[in-house]
Amino acid sequence: MHRFANPARFLRLSAAVLPWSALAAAALIAAGLYFALFASPPDYQQGESVRIMYIHVPAAWMALFVYTVIAAASGVALVWKHPLAHVAAKAASPIGACFTFLALATGSLWGKPMWGTWWVWDARLTSVLILFFLYLGHMALMNAFEDSSRGERAAAVLALVGFVNVPIIHWSVNWWNTLHQPASIMRLGGPTIAPSMLLPLFLMALGFTAYFVALLILRMRAELVARKVRIARMARVHAPAEMLRPAPGGAA
Amino acid sequence: METLSQFLAMGGYAVFVWPAYALAAVVMIGLLAQTVHALRARERDLAELGETRGKPARTER
Numbered sequence: 095m096h097r098f099a100n101p102a103r104f105l106r107l108s109a110a111v112l113p114w115s116a117l118a119a120a121a122l123i124a125a126g127l128y129f130a131l132f133a134s135p136p137d138y139q140q141g142e143s144v145r146i147m148y149i150h151v152p153a154a155w156m157a158l159f160v161y162t163v164i165a166a167a168s169g170v171a172l173v174w175k176h177p178l179a180h181v182a183a184k185a186a187s188p189i190g191a192c193f194t195f196l197a198l199a200t201g202s203l204w205g206k207p208m209w210g211t212w213w214v215w216d217a218r219l220t221s222v223l224i225l226f227f228l229y230l231g232h233m234a235l236m237n238a239f240e241d242s243s244r245g246e247r248a249a250a251v252l253a254l255v256g257f258v259n260v261p262i263i264h265w266s267v268n269w270w271n272t273l274h275q276p277a278s279i280m281r282l283g284g285p286t287i288a289p290s291m292l293l294p295l296f297l298m299a300l301g302f303t304a305y306f307v308a309l310l311i312l313r314m315r316a317e318l319v320a321r322k323v324r325i326a327r328m329a330r331v332h333a334p335a336e337m338l339r340p341a342p343g344g345a346a
Numbered sequence: 347m348e349t350l351s352q353f354l355a356m357g358g359y360a361v362f363v364w365p366a367y368a369l370a371a372v373v374m375i376g377l378l379a380q381t382v383h384a385l386r387a388r389e390r391d392l393a394e395l396g397e398t399r400g401k402p403a404r405t406e407r
Contacts (some may be wrong), residue, residue: 188377
């Protein structure tokens with residue numbers, strides 16, 4: 095596993111993946127938008143408002159997927175001390191926070207015409223709001239300490255403890271009597287919605303995943319460069335003292 | 347033209363559908379722009395540090 099710990103190896107691998115993931119994101123989201131807005135029928139109950147689902151559902155899936163990635167990276171970071179794992183977790187959490195925000199906001203925009211309310215404190219909505227706060231807490235902890243390794247460890251513990259929320263979100267619609275409808279795709283016995291609606295959902299979900307991969311690579315690179323800058327600045331602060339010590343040794 | 351206005355009307359749900367898509371576009375493009383901007387800024391920092399640090403250090407030694 096530590097073979098991949100080498101940033102040079104990561105940078106080489108990511109340079110190969112980045113253009114493909116960016117291209118895939120653009121193409122899949124473009125195709126997804128075409129089917130979401132033009133080439134799919136209105137729902138017989140929801141009418142045209144069903145088109146909000148093609149953003150809402152993939153964004154909500156990404157909110158859970160990105161959190162799972164962060165929890166896995168945090169586990170790897172704490173157990174195997176893999177140096178890139180904290181970098182990955184730090185790079186991923188703002189992306190996950192954005193997807194969670196989109197899931198909440200688009201859900202609200204759908205809820206107003208369909209449920210007659212922007213928000214209800216039902217189990218699904220509340221547990222996703224908690225997920226959003228977990229993301230914000232993770233981002234805050236990462237930068238909370240002067241010593242960045244302490245912040246990373248604290249954030250990793252939060253990510254792992256908070257992971258208990260992910261299965262709660264998934265099964266909240268079954269465990270509690272919620273206004274939010276139960277799963278219609280990821281369920282035993284297969285999806286219950288029409289293929290013409292499944293296609294834009296999957297295209298958008300794959301497009302969002304490719305977008306996540308591209309952004310994760312860019313953000314990890316930025317973090318690796320930021321670390322180099324920190325180390326270089328530290329060396330610069332300490333270097334003059336070390337250089338001066340032997341020279342004025344006789345004088346002082 | 348009628349089909350376009352019909353499309354934009356979204357069966358009466360235009361005020362809910364379009365903000366949802368606009369918000370997704372703003373958030374996702376905004377995050378991409380912020381990410382690229384931050385990466386470039388850090389790379390610039392590193393390049394500047396390399397220049398100011400490398401030269402005087404060599405002359406002092």
